[in-house]
Amino acid sequence: MTRKNHDHHESVCCQEEAVNNTVQENDYSRKPLADVIEKDDAYELYLDMPGVESENLEVVYDQGELSVRGLVVAGPEHAELLYNERPTASFSRSFSIADGIDPDKITARLDNGVVMIELGKTAAVLPKRIEVRSG
């Protein structure tokens, strides 16, 4: 079953890929929760990916699609799992990036299990300050 997630806001920066929704929350991947904040010159995407270390994190931008994947470290070995709320799968989520984002202005940072991806807006969409000349 495919589902498309739509934001209520008009100007949509990111839309979930319909394709990605078919692989959510199964045995193979788990969707990290995301917040999107719009700043003047960029969008900031925050993803909760606890347990992911930087060498196990992959952020890929390819032709309008931003993919984030993170492997998680397994729990204690040789121990009996008594209570399980956390999905055992690793994190994976894709976003469709709308126009207005400059692919060369995408950066990612990992802090305390939170991935922050900054997507810079293209110069064309930034407000331009117009010089006022006095004649």
Place this chain on the structure above:
Amino acid sequence: MESLERPAVDRYGKLAVMRREEFEPMLLKRWHGVDLLGEEISRLQQEMSRWFGAATSAVFPLMNIWRAENQVFVEVELPGVVQADVEVLVTPDNQLVVSGQRRRSSDEGCYRRERRFGEFSRTVALPAEVDPEQVTALLQDGILRIRLTEKVACQPRKIEVHNGTRS
């Protein structure tokens, strides 16, 4: 006829061994003394979120509990939470309390919010009595890893029986 899988009774007199296929989170009700309803409701909410594909998580923070020999391991997902904002307690009646808050930097300009912020508190009844002096808690990469060591059960003390004599 006796069943081949006979539940064993641990030193606390509670049923300790469950069959493999029964090892669902639901079964933990038998371990937990308190917060049964809270845990059960959160688990149901999580199930419902999964079924309806909701992006928001009803439970925060998520945790797993393991047990090996005489140790209990707890892992709590606390992305974006700093050490100063989380507190771990072991109460005299053998409960583990993890509480704190996740601070939100700014709400301005946010147009998609899935992550939970604010105060949180989880309480679980531990499956065995632990030694509060031997508890470690480490917060790293957004995961709080707590290790608790169970108290060693006292060996039975042998009581001398004296012969009562009537003179």
